[in-house]
Amino acid sequence: DFYNAFDIVKSSSFDVVNTDLIAGLDGDSLESFKATVDSIINLAPNNITIHAFSVKKSARVLENDASIYDLNGDFAQNSVDYAYEALINSGYLPYYMYRQKNTIADLENVGYAKAGTFGIYNVLMMSDTHTVFSAGAGATTKLVKKIDGKIDIFRIFTPKYPYEYLRDADKI
Numbered sequence: 001d002f003y004n005a006f007d008i009v010k011s012s013s014f015d016v017v018n019t020d021l022i023a024g025l026d027g028d029s030l031e032s033f034k035a036t037v038d039s040i041i042n043l044a045p046n047n048i049t050i051h052a053f054s055v056k057k058s059a060r061v062l063e064n065d066a067s068i069y070d071l072n073g074d075f076a077q078n079s080v081d082y083a084y085e086a087l088i089n090s091g092y093l094p095y096y097m098y099r100q101k102n103t104i105a106d107l108e109n110v111g112y113a114k115a116g117t118f119g120i121y122n123v124l125m126m127s128d129t130h131t132v133f134s135a136g137a138g139a140t141t142k143l144v145k146k147i148d149g150k151i152d153i154f155r156i157f158t159p160k161y162p163y164e165y166l167r168d169a170d171k172i
Contacts (some may be wrong), residue, residue, distance in 0.1 A: 006043060011072040016117050017045040024053035024076030024104040041090045046117035048092060050083045052107030054100045073105025080107055087112045098126045128153055137165040145159055
């Protein structure tokens, strides 16, 4: 499905195509992650973001199988290291990085891009210097106000579950 969707996007009028990968997923291996990275590089998207696997503290998967979240993360670290080398050697440049809570091996997420195709949206989202409007269930609008050199940020969250989102649609 991914490859079919990618072909559709590449044949459309989009100027820049991004692909995201997650390092450290349960059931993955270093060999399969390397193969995925190489396959994505061969497709030549303009941007590739490598995310480190992150499990939220309230995730149900932790109730059933806490071992899925390997804090040591040697596999994830090796995957991220491989992705870095492969992407740099293929002409991709790292252009933004951000950290999340509860990432495997305390790793960060890094966006890579071909020169001239940096995803400005990604930079603006991570910098907390620009207002970003969002819509839909689970969306977060970020209002940024600058007063006398000080940045004040106000976030508006919409319910993520469809029932609550639809129930509260008039208020939203």
